[in-house]
Amino acid sequence: MSVQESAIVQFDNVGLRYGTEREVLSNISFTLFSGRFYFLTGASGAGKTSLLKLLYLAQRPSRGGMRMFGTDVITMPRDQLPKFRRRMGVVFQDFRLVDHLSAFDNIALPLRVSGVRESDLEGPVNDMLEWVGLGHRADARPATLSGGEQQRVAIARAVIARPEILVADEPTGNVDPEMALKLIRLFEALNRLGTTVVVATHDVQLIRKVPESLIMRLDKGTLSDPTGALRYPPKRTSGTGMPE
Amino acid sequence: MKRPPTLGRAVDRGLAPFRGRRAAHLLPRTRLGGPVPWVIAIMTALTVLAVGGALALSNLAASARGELAGSATVQILEADPDLRAEQTERVAALLRQDASVEAVRIVPESEIAALLEPWLGTGEAVEAVPLPALIDLQLAAGAGEAQIEALEGRIAAAAPSARIDAQEAWLAPVLEALNSLRYMAFALIALLAFTGAAAVWLAARNALDGNRDTIEIVHLLGGSDEQVARVFQRSILFDALAGGVLGLALGTGAILLVATRFAALDSGMVAGGTLLPTDWAIVALVPLFAVGIAVYTARMTVLSSLRKML
Numbered sequence: 001m002s003v004q005e006s007a008i009v010q011f012d013n014v015g016l017r018y019g020t021e022r023e024v025l026s027n028i029s030f031t032l033f034s035g036r037f038y039f040l041t042g043a044s045g046a047g048k049t050s051l052l053k054l055l056y057l058a059q060r061p062s063r064g065g066m067r068m069f070g071t072d073v074i075t076m077p078r079d080q081l082p083k084f085r086r087r088m089g090v091v092f093q094d095f096r097l098v099d100h101l102s103a104f105d106n107i108a109l110p111l112r113v114s115g116v117r118e119s120d121l122e123g124p125v126n127d128m129l130e131w132v133g134l135g136h137r138a139d140a141r142p143a144t145l146s147g148g149e150q151q152r153v154a155i156a157r158a159v160i161a162r163p164e165i166l167v168a169d170e171p172t173g174n175v176d177p178e179m180a181l182k183l184i185r186l187f188e189a190l191n192r193l194g195t196t197v198v199v200a201t202h203d204v205q206l207i208r209k210v211p212e213s214l215i216m217r218l219d220k221g222t223l224s225d226p227t228g229a230l231r232y233p234p235k236r237t238s239g240t241g242m243p244e
Numbered sequence: 245m246k247r248p249p250t251l252g253r254a255v256d257r258g259l260a261p262f263r264g265r266r267a268a269h270l271l272p273r274t275r276l277g278g279p280v281p282w283v284i285a286i287m288t289a290l291t292v293l294a295v296g297g298a299l300a301l302s303n304l305a306a307s308a309r310g311e312l313a314g315s316a317t318v319q320i321l322e323a324d325p326d327l328r329a330e331q332t333e334r335v336a337a338l339l340r341q342d343a344s345v346e347a348v349r350i351v352p353e354s355e356i357a358a359l360l361e362p363w364l365g366t367g368e369a370v371e372a373v374p375l376p377a378l379i380d381l382q383l384a385a386g387a388g389e390a391q392i393e394a395l396e397g398r399i400a401a402a403a404p405s406a407r408i409d410a411q412e413a414w415l416a417p418v419l420e421a422l423n424s425l426r427y428m429a430f431a432l433i434a435l436l437a438f439t440g441a442a443a444v445w446l447a448a449r450n451a452l453d454g455n456r457d458t459i460e461i462v463h464l465l466g467g468s469d470e471q472v473a474r475v476f477q478r479s480i481l482f483d484a485l486a487g488g489v490l491g492l493a494l495g496t497g498a499i500l501l502v503a504t505r506f507a508a509l510d511s512g513m514v515a516g517g518t519l520l521p522t523d524w525a526i527v528a529l530v531p532l533f534a535v536g537i538a539v540y541t542a543r544m545t546v547l548s549s550l551r552k553m554l
Contacts, residue, residue, distance in 0.1 A: 058464055059554065060554060078551070082466045082468040085463070090465075096461050098458050109462070109465055113462060113465050114466065157465075
């Protein structure tokens with residue numbers, strides 16, 4: 001397999017600044033390979049969320065080059081972006097559920113946006129609700145769900161359309177250890193089906209639960225590569241070398 | 245552990261339409277509703293009145309112009325009744341021989357007296373007033389001012405006190421006034437359309453601001469500008485339809501009321517301003533135009549705002 005065939009995301013000397021402030025990300029260069037499981041770690045304020053925003057195309061970098069699915073997304077016309085976003089699943093740190101939609105409708109949203117027929121989406125959405133333990137809360141609005149339940153709905157929404165790349169920002173921050181493990185197993189299952197997974201987390205225990213994962217560490221806006229994850233071919237590790 | 249559920253295959257990634265029931269509840273209904281249907285109802289009612297008024301004035305002007313086109317009146321202003329009668333016959337004979345004149349009618353004295361009755365009354369006092377003799381004539385098709393001027397010269401030779409007036413000439417200021425009113429009605433229609441569009445623009449902007457989070461989420465999940473715009477279009481479509489139908493009912497009711505009042509005047513000229521079936525069809529199209537303007541404005545507003553997002 002060549003580099004071009006397996007590379008799903010390529011950052012080349014990317015910098016990001018908001019307004020006239022100093023850069024929150026500087027000289028970020030890395031390649032994510034199809035079918036791998038990545039953890040993005042780093043202290044609070046290191047720039048993890050900013051990097052994820054670039055990944056899920058909510059933000060364009062201030063400088064540098066960026067390719068996704070083999071296409072230059074810096075020069076890509078704006079009307080082409082939705083096609084690329086539909087190939088991703090995103091778990092936002094603040095969940096970003098639609099307040100007036102039920103749990104069912106929130107989870108069904110990516111399928112509806114992609115044009116899946118109502119008759120085709122009911123089964124998968126109900127299965128997903130059951131799997132995240134919210135089968136009995138299908139009609140509940142986000143405001144009536146606990147933080148953990150909202151997080152499970154957000155994760156279900158991100159994975160329902162079987163994305164090619166899943167980007168999750170602290171996806172287990174509000175759930176108990178048992179549910180956290182269950183969710184990480186879901187991510188692993190998706191990963192085995194070919195989805196590239198990028199999870200930003202502080203949780204060292206969580207990283208240890210995915211021995212084949214690769215680790216990227218952000219420190220004050222610059223990226224380090226403690227496990228050789230960003231080299232090609234990436235070094236297969238079991239989480240060793242990870243910051244304790 | 246139970247295997248996590250996944251779709252049998254990755255979903256179709258095409259830019260599929262996002263409409264109908266699935267899109268209907270993406271934005272909460274109440275946030276787009278509000279005053280929009282009422283604003284559109286008022287705008288439609290006023291536009292229906294303006295369109296109805298403009299069409300009635302057009303019909304009135306056309307009817308008056310049609311009735312008076314090619315008509316002229318010769319007045320014999322002679323105090324001596326015998327001389328006046330003689331001059332009248334002479335002028336009438338001259339006119340009958342003229343190729344540019346199609347029909348000639350000497351207006352009977354009784355008819356002239358009846359015309360003046362509202363001002364002069366009846367009785368001996370009226371008989372003492374020397375009334376001019378009148379000859380109505382209808383010019384041949386194609387005859388115009390040049391022919392009237394030529395006739396004036398020939399009549400003057402036969403009856404020095406005779407004067408010829410083209411009826412269209414004295415009606416010209418009235419027609420000009422009617423035209424001014426008509427143009428004003430058209431300007432009012434344009435102004436109302438602009439104001440309605442501005443109201444929809446404001447409502448769409450407010451709705452967009454109120455739903456910014458939802459729109460951003462839909463964008464990040466792969467929703468296109470077109471899909472989001474359709475949601476707004478759909479919402480504004482129902483508001484505009486409701487407002488349009490209500491406005492049409494109000495406007496039509498007002499036109500019928502005014503028409504009843506004018507009909508009571510029993511004036512021949514006012515009767516010419518009646519709305520024809522085609523006019524009513526045009527009036528009925530007003531709410532459809534209102535809906536069209538509202539939907540187009542909402543679409544443009546939403547698309548222009550969305551283009552500012554990544």
